[in-house]
Amino acid sequence: MSDTPVATPVSFAEFPAVTTAEWQARLARDLKGQDPATLRWHLPDGFNVEPFYHREALAALGTLPTPLPHPQVPWLNVPTLTVEAGDGRNQIDLAAAALRNGADGIHFVLPDAPTFAVHYLAEQLPLARTYVGYTVTAGAADLLSQLVDAAPGTALRGFMRFRSAGGPEGAATADHRDELRRCVSLTTGMPDFRALAVNAAFFGDRGATATQQIAFALNAAAALLADVPSEEISAAQVAGALHVHVAVGPSYFLEIAKLRALRRLWATLLHGFGLPEALNGQLRIHAATSSWTQTTLDSHTNLLRHTTEAMSAVLGGADSLSVAPFDSLYAEPNDFSGRLARNLSVLLREESGLGQVQDPAAGSYYLETLTDQLAREAWVHFQRMEAAGGLPQVRGLMQEEIKEAATETFRRIASGQQVVVGTNRFQNRGEQFSFHPKKLLRSASFDVTRATYPTEVLRLATALHFERRERKSKRAAVVLLGTNTNQIILESFLNTLLPHERPEMAASHPKGTVSLLYSSPEEATLMYATPEQFQRFARFIYQIPTEKQLFIPPTLLSSDMPTLQEAVRVFGFQEMKVQGYTTEQVLDRLQGR
Structure with a gap:
C-alpha cells in the first residue's frame, strides 16, 4: 500500500562513539568530586568489578573470547520431585501431570531407590521420549539396570546423580568406583543420558563463592576422570558421561558469568587430560535455583529471587533448569506453588523470548570481562587444590574455605550490609506465618x-x-x-x-x-x-x-x-x-x- 511507512535503516554512524575518557569525565562530573573508585564492587572472590566497561575491556583480555559451545536452545524445564517414602507412584502421577502442563522433563530425588516403581514409571512416562533425572544415595547402577529392562531397546534420556552421604561426587570415588563404572557401561550408546554427575550445587548451597564453586567442581571432575576409567572404559567415555549440577544464586551478572566460565574451563580441563576437542561441546549443565538464598520469612519474595536466578541460568547457558517452589522450605508439595515454579521457565522462554537466542552475553564488555576474571581465579584455585592432593584429600580444606565464606555472608546479612528483602530489610512485621x-x-x-x-x-x-x-x-x-x-x-x-x-x-x-x-x-x-x-x-x-x-x-x-x-x-x-x-x-x- 502507498501509505505504508517505509522503515529507514539505522546506521551506527548516526550515533557518535563515546570514548573511555569521555565516560570517565562524565562520571567525575556526576560524582561531584567523589572518588570513582568508591563505585567499585569488591567480590568475595577477591577481585573488583569496575563501575563501567568499554571496548578497551575486550582488548585487555588479550584475544577475543572464544565462543561458548552451543547449549541446548531452548533449555529443558525440569521440576524436581522428592519421593520421601513408598514406591513413588504418587510422584510419578504428579510428574505426568507436570509434563502435560509445561514441564519438559522430571528430576526424581530418591532416598530409597530400590523401592521405586520403575515399571510403573515406564508405563506412565515413555522413557524413549521423556527426559528424566534421578538422584540417589545408593544403588545407582541397579536402578539404571531396572530402567533399561523396563524399556528394552530404548535409549534413555536424562541423567543419574549418585550422591554419596556427606560429600560431593568425587570426594569418595574409590568407595564407589565399580558402581560408577557400571553406570557408564549401562548407558553406553545413549548420547542423551548422562550417567555421572559433578555436583557443584553441593558447594553453592553451602555458601561457597562463585570462584570456589567452579574450582571445586573441576576438582570433583578431575577425581572422576582420574579414578573411573578402566581397561574397558576410557577417559573419553567418562568425560562423555559427565554432567554438572549447578546452584544459581540471585547475583544476576555474576551467575551468568559463573556458568560461562565453567564451560570455558571444562574445555581446559579436558585438554589437560589429553581428551579430544570434540568433547568440549558435549558438557551438559543442569541448573537449579539455590537453596542457599531461599528464605522462610516473607516467602513470596522467593518468586523474585527465583526469577533472577532462572534468567541467569538460561542466559549463562544451562541445558536444563529446576525452579524450586517458593514455599518448599516449609510446605508440602502443592499445585499452586508447583505451577508457579513450572511456569517461570515457560514465561522466560515464550513471553520473554529467551528461548530464541544462544549465548546472548557474548560480546558484552562487562560479562566477557567478568567471565574471564572468574575463569582465571577459579583455575588458580583449582590448581592449588590439585597441588595439595586433589579430592578426596582436600575435602576438609574445601569445607573450611566454604565455612569461612558462609560465615562472612551470615555476618553481612545480620549487619544489614547484604540486603535480603523480607528478612533483614523491609520486613513484614505483621506477617502471618503460613507455618507453625x-x-x-x-x-x-x-x-x-x-x-x-x-x-x-x-x-x-x-x-x-x-x-x-x-x-x-x-x-x-x-x-x-x-x-x-x-x-x-x-x-x-x-x-x-x-x-x-x-x-x-x-x-x-x-x-x-x-x-x-x-x-x-x-x-x-x-x-x-x-x-x-x-x-x-x-x-x-x-x-x-x-x-x-x-x-x-x-x-x-x-x-x-x-x-x-x-x-x-x-x-x-x-x-x-x-x-x-x-x-x-x-x-x-x-x-x-
Whole structure:
C-alpha cells in the first residue's frame, strides 16, 4: 500500500562513539568530586568489578573470547520431585501431570531407590521420549539396570546423580568406583543420558563463592576422570558421561558469568587430560535455583529471587533448569506453588523470548570481562587444590574455605550490609506465618544451611518467646541459633543504636561454640555452649540412650521450666552479656519493637 511507512535503516554512524575518557569525565562530573573508585564492587572472590566497561575491556583480555559451545536452545524445564517414602507412584502421577502442563522433563530425588516403581514409571512416562533425572544415595547402577529392562531397546534420556552421604561426587570415588563404572557401561550408546554427575550445587548451597564453586567442581571432575576409567572404559567415555549440577544464586551478572566460565574451563580441563576437542561441546549443565538464598520469612519474595536466578541460568547457558517452589522450605508439595515454579521457565522462554537466542552475553564488555576474571581465579584455585592432593584429600580444606565464606555472608546479612528483602530489610512485621514456627524449628527437614538461617531462627525464636510470655506458658525452650551466631547478633544489635550509644564489645563467645536462646515466660537469655555440651543437653531432654550413636538434635528443644533451668546449669551453658542491655531489650530492638 502507498501509505505504508517505509522503515529507514539505522546506521551506527548516526550515533557518535563515546570514548573511555569521555565516560570517565562524565562520571567525575556526576560524582561531584567523589572518588570513582568508591563505585567499585569488591567480590568475595577477591577481585573488583569496575563501575563501567568499554571496548578497551575486550582488548585487555588479550584475544577475543572464544565462543561458548552451543547449549541446548531452548533449555529443558525440569521440576524436581522428592519421593520421601513408598514406591513413588504418587510422584510419578504428579510428574505426568507436570509434563502435560509445561514441564519438559522430571528430576526424581530418591532416598530409597530400590523401592521405586520403575515399571510403573515406564508405563506412565515413555522413557524413549521423556527426559528424566534421578538422584540417589545408593544403588545407582541397579536402578539404571531396572530402567533399561523396563524399556528394552530404548535409549534413555536424562541423567543419574549418585550422591554419596556427606560429600560431593568425587570426594569418595574409590568407595564407589565399580558402581560408577557400571553406570557408564549401562548407558553406553545413549548420547542423551548422562550417567555421572559433578555436583557443584553441593558447594553453592553451602555458601561457597562463585570462584570456589567452579574450582571445586573441576576438582570433583578431575577425581572422576582420574579414578573411573578402566581397561574397558576410557577417559573419553567418562568425560562423555559427565554432567554438572549447578546452584544459581540471585547475583544476576555474576551467575551468568559463573556458568560461562565453567564451560570455558571444562574445555581446559579436558585438554589437560589429553581428551579430544570434540568433547568440549558435549558438557551438559543442569541448573537449579539455590537453596542457599531461599528464605522462610516473607516467602513470596522467593518468586523474585527465583526469577533472577532462572534468567541467569538460561542466559549463562544451562541445558536444563529446576525452579524450586517458593514455599518448599516449609510446605508440602502443592499445585499452586508447583505451577508457579513450572511456569517461570515457560514465561522466560515464550513471553520473554529467551528461548530464541544462544549465548546472548557474548560480546558484552562487562560479562566477557567478568567471565574471564572468574575463569582465571577459579583455575588458580583449582590448581592449588590439585597441588595439595586433589579430592578426596582436600575435602576438609574445601569445607573450611566454604565455612569461612558462609560465615562472612551470615555476618553481612545480620549487619544489614547484604540486603535480603523480607528478612533483614523491609520486613513484614505483621506477617502471618503460613507455618507453625514451633513445628518448623523442631522439624528434621528444616534447612539450617541457608544464608538467612541465623537471622530467621532468631526472629522465629523471638516471636515464640513473646508469645510464651503473653500466654504465661509453664514451659521453657532452648533454641539453637547456629555456630558463632552471638557475634552476628551483637553486630546486628549495635547497628540499631546511635554511635554514641554503642557499648564497647569484645568477642561474645569462644570460637567454635554454638549460640543458643533460652526462653521462658519470665526471661530470655542469649547463651553459648560447645557442640558437645549441647549434644549432651539434647540427649538428656529427649532421653536418648547413650548407645544410640546417631542423634541430630532439633533446632527447638522444650521442657518444663524447672527441668530446663537445671539442665542449662548442669551442662554448663554460658550467658552472652551485652553491657547495659538485657536480652529482652536486644530482642526488642532486633524485632523493631
